[in-house]
Amino acid sequence: MTPYQREQWDTLSLVENYISRQTSSERSELSTAIEKYLDYRHRLDIFLSLHFNEICTRECFQNNLSACCSKDGIITFFGDVVVNVLASDETHLNTMFNLLTRPHTSPKCLYLTTSGCAWRIRPSVCALFLCDRAKDAVFSLNPDRKVEWDELKREEKDYKWPDKPVVFDYLETVFIEAGIRSPLMYLHNSPGLLRVKKRAGIL
Numbered sequence: 001m002t003p004y005q006r007e008q009w010d011t012l013s014l015v016e017n018y019i020s021r022q023t024s025s026e027r028s029e030l031s032t033a034i035e036k037y038l039d040y041r042h043r044l045d046i047f048l049s050l051h052f053n054e055i056c057t058r059e060c061f062q063n064n065l066s067a068c069c070s071k072d073g074i075i076t077f078f079g080d081v082v083v084n085v086l087a088s089d090e091t092h093l094n095t096m097f098n099l100l101t102r103p104h105t106s107p108k109c110l111y112l113t114t115s116g117c118a119w120r121i122r123p124s125v126c127a128l129f130l131c132d133r134a135k136d137a138v139f140s141l142n143p144d145r146k147v148e149w150d151e152l153k154r155e156e157k158d159y160k161w162p163d164k165p166v167v168f169d170y171l172e173t174v175f176i177e178a179g180i181r182s183p184l185m186y187l188h189n190s191p192g193l194l195r196v197k198k199r200a201g202i203l
């Protein structure tokens with residue numbers, strides 16, 4: 001395992017273990033907390049599928065480029081992992097554990113499989129990545145799409161940017177209070193994000 005695989009495996013395993021031991025009411029509390037975020041991700045997926053599916057599939061996925069999945073160590077937040085575990089079944093999670101334990105020699109993201117990304121709910125940094133070529137092709141024909149896109153990008157901050165109480169911070173707090181720590185808890189670890197919380201008076 002590479003250090004990245006180990007870090008990802010550790011966090012996925014901690015989250016999966018914790019959630020599998022929860023009572024159904026504890027689990028439904030977490031599910032309720034992420035409802036708005038899931039609705040946002042659903043709307044984002046619809047937007048991407050309506051306006052970018054064709055160009056991304058034709059220009060990139062079918063040609064085996066998958067340029068947006070070319071990094072072998074994509075940044076994932078702890079909240080991304082929690083949301084994904086809540087949305088996954090055992091088969092999905094086993095696929096992820098397998099990908100994290102097998103030797104990774106490809107220059108592409110280790111989560112990229114022949115049928116696409118192994119995450120049920122992709123990390124938000126991936127969901128919000130569009131290459132310049134795709135954006136130019138779509139937005140030059142319809143500037144209104146760019147307005148929609150900018151608003152979707154802005155809305156992500158409502159869930160992740162801690163200048164107010166946000167769900168990604170809440171999710172980390174739930175696990176911290178249960179004695180769980182992960183280097184992916186950026187809203188509790190990152191000096192920059194801690195400064196944002198301090199300035200907002202929520203630290």
Ligand code: SF4
Pocket residue numbers: 068069070071074109110111112113116117118119122123126127
């Ligand atoms: S996590 Fe999924 S969407 Fe993100 S880079 Fe990897 S394969 Fe692509």
